[in-house]
Amino acid sequence: MKTLVTGGAGYIGSVTTRLLLEAGHEVTVYDSLAQGHRAAVSDGARLIVADLGDADRLDRAFRAGRFEAVLHFAGLIRVPESVEDPARYFDHNVARGINLLNACARHDVGRFVFSSTAAVYGAPDKVPITEDAPLLPASPYGDTKRVFEELLLSYERACGLRTARLRYFNVCGAHAGLGEDHRPESHLIPLILFAALGREREFHIFGDDYDTRDGTCVRDYLHVADLGRAHLLALDALDRGGLLYNLGSGAGYTVREVFAAAEEVLGRKLPCKVSPRRPGDPPALIASSARIERELGWRREKDDIKQMIADAWEFHRAHPTGYPD
Numbered sequence: 473m474k475t476l477v478t479g480g481a482g483y484i485g486s487v488t489t490r491l492l493l494e495a496g497h498e499v500t501v502y503d504s505l506a507q508g509h510r511a512a513v514s515d516g517a518r519l520i521v522a523d524l525g526d527a528d529r530l531d532r533a534f535r536a537g538r539f540e541a542v543l544h545f546a547g548l549i550r551v552p553e554s555v556e557d558p559a560r561y562f563d564h565n566v567a568r569g570i571n572l573l574n575a576c577a578r579h580d581v582g583r584f585v586f587s588s589t590a591a592v593y594g595a596p597d598k599v600p601i602t603e604d605a606p607l608l609p610a611s612p613y614g615d616t617k618r619v620f621e622e623l624l625l626s627y628e629r630a631c632g633l634r635t636a637r638l639r640y641f642n643v644c645g646a647h648a649g650l651g652e653d654h655r656p657e658s659h660l661i662p663l664i665l666f667a668a669l670g671r672e673r674e675f676h677i678f679g680d681d682y683d684t685r686d687g688t689c690v691r692d693y694l695h696v697a698d699l700g701r702a703h704l705l706a707l708d709a710l711d712r713g714g715l716l717y718n719l720g721s722g723a724g725y726t727v728r729e730v731f732a733a734a735e736e737v738l739g740r741k742l743p744c745k746v747s748p749r750r751p752g753d754p755p756a757l758i759a760s761s762a763r764i765e766r767e768l769g770w771r772r773e774k775d776d777i778k779q780m781i782a783d784a785w786e787f788h789r790a791h792p793t794g795y796p797d
């Protein structure tokens with residue numbers, strides 16, 4: 473299939489691009505490189521360096537590329553930043569996304585796979601979380617994703633686009649030399665590994681007074697390659713639209729458990745201290761991914777947290793200061 477991957481120079485987009493190429497798809501990456509990295513774009517993919525805000529550039533890309541499918545990863549992802557500057561988040565994650573949807577409508581693209589997030593659920597009472605849980609985002613970031621999900625349904629009704637909304641939980645690990653390089657980094661596993669590399673003096677546990685088994689937050693960690701494979705399954709299933717899936721592993725690990733697993737993988741003690749809670753962190757988020765397992769036959773190949781950390785470590789050791797600029 474001729475595919476357009478927005479944000480294909482970012483973490484999840486770059487891994488999914490690699491898997492699409494391996495499966496024989498033709499891939500054009502559309503990325504401004506504001507967050508993404510040129511070095512993360514696989515050979516074999518065409519790269520257009522441009523912003524989704526540039527509707528004319530998008531239109532030209534669609535005219536030349538004759539895309540049959542779009543996978544939309546581009547967007548801003550930092551929860552605290554979205555609280556400080558919500559307008560910027562609505563601009564990037566909603567307004568610019570509408571340019572992309574309009575290009576799809578004008579150029580008769582049938583399939584659209586969207587990177588959504590567990591943040592649409594906020595802090596739910598019940599875990600594991602199923603797709604029919606109420607949507608109560610606790611941040612403008614989560615709200616931008618919720619709004620865009622709504623828009624997708626409107627475009628399905630009005631323009632015949634067939635869409636898959638994939639709600640990711642905590643994505644980690646690395647695949648085929650492609651890993652996580654956010655600047656600044658805010659995610660748990662990279663920051664533990666930065667402490668191991670000496671990029672950070674120590675690792676900070678954000679709060680140990682939550683109502684969980686050891687007082688630290690519980691999250692559901694999913695290997696990025698398993699997540700990438702879910703995109704390929706969703707793409708193939710888009711003969712019909714309205715697909716909506718949670719993507720996690722169904723298992724929850726506390727921050728302390730992930731930290732201890734990292735120490736085991738690295739075979740040494742790492743510097744760590746307990747700091748105050750990070751505002752807005754829900755105590756526990758665990759996905760039920762039963763629906764995508766049942767409907768699309770999705771199976772995780774890398775469920776072991778130590779394997780996920782080992783793969784991330786391999787990437788960070790190979791790129792101790794991140795991708796080259």
Ligand code: UFG
Nearest residue numbers: 549589590591641658659660663676677678689727750753
């Ligand atoms: N944490 C620490 N120390 C750190 C970094 C993180 O203790 O240095 C803790 C956090 O407080 C949280 C857990 O580790 O309890 C995981 O934090 P991450 O920042 O790695 O991930 P989040 O669960 O906050 O966020 C992830 C995605 C978001 C998405 C959210 C959905 O990164 O994009 O899940 O809930 F919105």
